[in-house]
Amino acid sequence: MIFILFVVLFSIFVIVFLMQPQFGKHPSGKHLLTIKQSIHYKNGSFENSSVTPALTEGVGYGTVLSELLFKKNPRKKPENRLPTIKTDLHQLDRDEDVLIWFGHSSYFMQINGKKILVDPVFSGSASPIPYSIQAFAGSDIYTENDIPEIDYLFISHDHWDHFDYKTLTALRPKIKKVICGLGVGAHLISWDFDKESIKECDWDQSLVLDDDFKIHTVPARHFSGRRFKRNGTVWTSFVLKTPAYTLFLGGDSGYDMHFKTAGEKYGPFDLAILENGQYDEKWKYIHMQPEEVLQAASDLRTTKLLPVHSGKFALANHAWDEPLKRITALAHVDSPKILTPKIGEKVDLKLADQHFEHWWTSVD
Numbered sequence: 001m002i003f004i005l006f007v008v009l010f011s012i013f014v015i016v017f018l019m020q021p022q023f024g025k026h027p028s029g030k031h032l033l034t035i036k037q038s039i040h041y042k043n044g045s046f047e048n049s050s051v052t053p054a055l056t057e058g059v060g061y062g063t064v065l066s067e068l069l070f071k072k073n074p075r076k077k078p079e080n081r082l083p084t085i086k087t088d089l090h091q092l093d094r095d096e097d098v099l100i101w102f103g104h105s106s107y108f109m110q111i112n113g114k115k116i117l118v119d120p121v122f123s124g125s126a127s128p129i130p131y132s133i134q135a136f137a138g139s140d141i142y143t144e145n146d147i148p149e150i151d152y153l154f155i156s157h158d159h160w161d162h163f164d165y166k167t168l169t170a171l172r173p174k175i176k177k178v179i180c181g182l183g184v185g186a187h188l189i190s191w192d193f194d195k196e197s198i199k200e201c202d203w204d205q206s207l208v209l210d211d212d213f214k215i216h217t218v219p220a221r222h223f224s225g226r227r228f229k230r231n232g233t234v235w236t237s238f239v240l241k242t243p244a245y246t247l248f249l250g251g252d253s254g255y256d257m258h259f260k261t262a263g264e265k266y267g268p269f270d271l272a273i274l275e276n277g278q279y280d281e282k283w284k285y286i287h288m289q290p291e292e293v294l295q296a297a298s299d300l301r302t303t304k305l306l307p308v309h310s311g312k313f314a315l316a317n318h319a320w321d322e323p324l325k326r327i328t329a330l331a332h333v334d335s336p337k338i339l340t341p342k343i344g345e346k347v348d349l350k351l352a353d354q355h356f357e358h359w360w361t362s363v364d
Contacts, residue, residue, distance in 0.1 A: 021190065026229070045231035048256075077320055079364040082137065085345045086141055097112070100345070102344070105118070105308045106120045107273070115149065115152075116150070119156055122144055126313045126315065127160055134313075136312055147174060155181070157220075157236065158181075179199050179215060181234030183232055216238070217234075217236045237250045238251075272336070276293045277323035287309075303336060340358060
């Protein structure tokens with residue numbers, strides 16, 4: 001009886017916990033009917049172009065959970081505060097074309113006077129569970145108050161480390177237009193975003209914004225979901241064409257031929273922003289190793305590469321600085337120029353050759 005009572009109480013706790021607004025809402029009604037018309041939606045969920053197991057063959061969830069919880073890697077997090085630069089985004093010269101990285105996969109761009117924000121997470125956490133997956137010391141120097149009015153907010157997918165309830169609800173009055181994957185708008189509408197401000201896209205769609213800004217959505221090899229059900233919304237990367245640049249805004253993705261396809265169709269690129277971190281051979285199909293990141297950049301035919309998805313949260317067992325160490329060690333004369341700005345440091349998009357320090361070497 002005690003066990004049954006425990007199961008009942010625990011089940012009630014889980015149900016109540018999942019009802020919190022931060023979990024968002026699943027698409028329903030006409031919205032769901034629209035989603036079901038997608039050629040990528042099959043058997044109740046979206047599917048990658050290639051077969052994509054969440055875990056590598058022979059690996060079980062018990063093994064992964066046990067390692068994440070109990071395997072001790074003393075360098076998963078930096079011991080010291082990260083070196084950062086606080087750039088005043090409110091005082092940028094309108095003629096500056098810049099990118100500011102906030103750590104992990106969050107960044108701001110100003111191009112041709114337009115202000116763009118991608119996957120912002122400023123709450124200090126990448127998890128719905130309090131006090132878990134906390135940001136590294138120094139990586140949270142920016143808050144919602146530091147963000148100016150945003151012309152375009154891009155959301156690659158609805159995972160917690162890319163799509164943060166506290167951040168987005170605080171920024172809501174500043175955001176003019178949201179571009180996201182099909183189905184993600186259901187979360188935003190439940191958080192009181194204006195439905196008319198949201199543009200959802202399936203893979204392989206194009207959208208003209210304004211002033212010669214154009215978006216093409218391209219596949220990524222990953223998954224989506226904020227509760228137990230997966231793949232009810234689209235995960236995507238974006239090709240952003242502006243009057244002066246062609247940029248690849250990559251969401252989370254394992255390596256596959258979609259990078260080469262995008263490079264042939266939309267390249268060459270002036271800059272590709274690709275995930276490089278939180279990888280493991282145990283989930284090799286949904287996150288790239290640094291060697292694959294460099295290959296993806298080559299496939300895209302990009303001049304410059306900004307590796308992201310590191311420097312803020314520990315979501316895998318590798319050392320916190322391993323992603324940057326490995327990818328910079330792999331660079332060679334024919335590879336794209338690898339940009340390694342500190343959090344908050346200006347990346348001048350107009351410069352063909354801008355030098356950045358290997359800042360992680362000064363942090364224990």
